[in-house]
Amino acid sequence: MASRAQKMPTGLRILSSAFVTLWLIMAAFPFLWTFWGSFKVELDFFSIADWSYALTGERTKAAYGQPFTGAGYYGAWVQEEFLKNVINTFIVCFFVVLTSLTIGTLGGYALSRSSYRYTFWLLITALIFRAMPPITLVAGYMLPFFEWNLWGILPTTIIVLVAINQPFTLWMLHSFFQNIPKELDESAKVDGCTQFQAFRHVIIPVMWPGVITTGLFSFLLAYNDFAVTSMLLAEENRTMVPQIAAFLGTTYTEGNIMFAVAAVVSATVPLFILVMFFQRQIVGGLTAGAVKG
Amino acid sequence: MRHKTFFWFFLPTAAAMFLFIAMPIVSVLIQSVFTPHEAVLKEVETCTPLVGCTTETTIDQEATSALREAKPLGRFVGLDIYLDRGHLAVAEVAEIWRNSDSLGAFFDRLGNLPFYRAMGFTLTFTFLVTPLVILFGLMVALAVNAVHARLKGLVIFFSLLPFVITPLIGALVLFWMIDSRGIIGSAVQWLANDPGLSLKASSGMVWIALIVYGVWHAAPFAFVIFYAGLQTLPKDQVEAAQIDGATRWQQVRYVVVPHLMPLVTFVALIQLMDNFRVFEPIVGFNASAHATSLSWAIFNDLGGETRQLSSAAATSVMTIIGVAILLSPVLVRTWRDFKGKT
Numbered sequence: 138m139a140s141r142a143q144k145m146p147t148g149l150r151i152l153s154s155a156f157v158t159l160w161l162i163m164a165a166f167p168f169l170w171t172f173w174g175s176f177k178v179e180l181d182f183f184s185i186a187d188w189s190y191a192l193t194g195e196r197t198k199a200a201y202g203q204p205f206t207g208a209g210y211y212g213a214w215v216q217e218e219f220l221k222n223v224i225n226t227f228i229v230c231f232f233v234v235l236t237s238l239t240i241g242t243l244g245g246y247a248l249s250r251s252s253y254r255y256t257f258w259l260l261i262t263a264l265i266f267r268a269m270p271p272i273t274l275v276a277g278y279m280l281p282f283f284e285w286n287l288w289g290i291l292p293t294t295i296i297v298l299v300a301i302n303q304p305f306t307l308w309m310l311h312s313f314f315q316n317i318p319k320e321l322d323e324s325a326k327v328d329g330c331t332q333f334q335a336f337r338h339v340i341i342p343v344m345w346p347g348v349i350t351t352g353l354f355s356f357l358l359a360y361n362d363f364a365v366t367s368m369l370l371a372e373e374n375r376t377m378v379p380q381i382a383a384f385l386g387t388t389y390t391e392g393n394i395m396f397a398v399a400a401v402v403s404a405t406v407p408l409f410i411l412v413m414f415f416q417r418q419i420v421g422g423l424t425a426g427a428v429k430g
Numbered sequence: 431m432r433h434k435t436f437f438w439f440f441l442p443t444a445a446a447m448f449l450f451i452a453m454p455i456v457s458v459l460i461q462s463v464f465t466p467h468e469a470v471l472k473e474v475e476t477c478t479p480l481v482g483c484t485t486e487t488t489i490d491q492e493a494t495s496a497l498r499e500a501k502p503l504g505r506f507v508g509l510d511i512y513l514d515r516g517h518l519a520v521a522e523v524a525e526i527w528r529n530s531d532s533l534g535a536f537f538d539r540l541g542n543l544p545f546y547r548a549m550g551f552t553l554t555f556t557f558l559v560t561p562l563v564i565l566f567g568l569m570v571a572l573a574v575n576a577v578h579a580r581l582k583g584l585v586i587f588f589s590l591l592p593f594v595i596t597p598l599i600g601a602l603v604l605f606w607m608i609d610s611r612g613i614i615g616s617a618v619q620w621l622a623n624d625p626g627l628s629l630k631a632s633s634g635m636v637w638i639a640l641i642v643y644g645v646w647h648a649a650p651f652a653f654v655i656f657y658a659g660l661q662t663l664p665k666d667q668v669e670a671a672q673i674d675g676a677t678r679w680q681q682v683r684y685v686v687v688p689h690l691m692p693l694v695t696f697v698a699l700i701q702l703m704d705n706f707r708v709f710e711p712i713v714g715f716n717a718s719a720h721a722t723s724l725s726w727a728i729f730n731d732l733g734g735e736t737r738q739l740s741s742a743a744a745t746s747v748m749t750i751i752g753v754a755i756l757l758s759p760v761l762v763r764t765w766r767d768f769k770g771k772t
Contacts, residue, residue: 244440269753270707277457277743424655
């Protein structure tokens, strides 16, 4: 119950509403604008003549007879076979999430149930590893991977992303498992279960909320990565993000920039859907990490 | 949990981290003291009747590739790569130091050396974006906390978008808007009444644009965490402050901010780590002419036709040292806390 003393003066209320509105525009407008612009021709989206062309679609009308066109999407998906990159991205994300959750769950569980001193050092090591910029590690992979012919293929990238993901996964799952009472698996052990059986039959059924949240962040890391995927994948195995960068590098000629715009919008859609369905888990995951610190 | 059980549970994740994080660090360390072999030269004597014999020096392709095959690391050069012009540039720095009459001129010329240029931007970005993110995130959190409860879900939904978006894509989306032909670029030209004005033209503007991107991308993270912290704010403390006659600003300053302090530390730590690795926005903004970062320098060395692995490795090692220095206060504090507990 807000008492009268806590009620905001009108001026402050208007000010904060205005600020929130401003922030909403800053957060959402760039996406809406790019989405809108992706259905135009380049001369409308990047208008030298008159910025209002981007709204009315003058040049698009002149070229296609209507103010909207799917030419950018056609170019990206059909001409440049963006679908291949999309499939690669989802293969990478699926296996990264699966593997890193499997091994991370085991490791995080062990960390939360062991009271020895080395768990502290392992967590600190993980924190240091978390701080490493991935690109510095990539510099270390190149030569061995070339020598052993591992460079350029999807499995290599998947295992590298899993490893880069581990420190974060461990921290997150460690704090989730600490919130599951120790008495649960200890009583199972008293009943004669081994540690693994206790984990299998008692912990696994109750761990899903934490695992799903951690999985979301693993997915985001794999999906959003640019440093590793652009350096470790051969051209024919590229995922979406390096492919978009490649669009920019090679096709800054007229018209083709719209391929990149269309590809960017296409790559944003899965993230949009993700936030829509898992907003609560993402917020929960962020704050869980912070509270545990 | 017994040691043996712990070992088997922890083995897979430890193996992954050992092989793909610890070993690469060793690998960059080794690579950074080796450089590719020079081509093997050979003298060939060609004799033609009537003209006579000439000796030519050519590259012995076979021997060169054999040598490269046998020793892929290259030849050992010690710390030469660290000290060369592309990295610490010791000779050049000494020369600049001697010839500059003021400190300003010294730093000005230092900024032309690639490593110091990258270092300068990386540090500026890290230490400007981190506090700005915290400040802006706190302001949004306080403002959202004051708006109508039904709007909060919507606000959080849209706020998360800049945070979850792929950094490269987020940078491109903003870049296309501030491009001189984009909507914000045109608006700025119209406001300044200068059709030639371009945000991409001056280094200062590009730096500001990159920092704006950094804040835009990370502010939602700070906002969500601070907002969650505000929900646990003890009401009685706020009321006590009110009864004591604290103004709204004083309540924020002396009650809310101290309550959120542990979260501020957390956000600052994560942001320092993440901002120090800034590089996608530089690629997305196509800004390498005006701003480079350490990560970008490594990326640039690794990419392209000539993969300069040694140079990239040397920069990587120095970046890792930078991260270590950045993290050291946190590590020392954690160590003290841990000591105190046991």
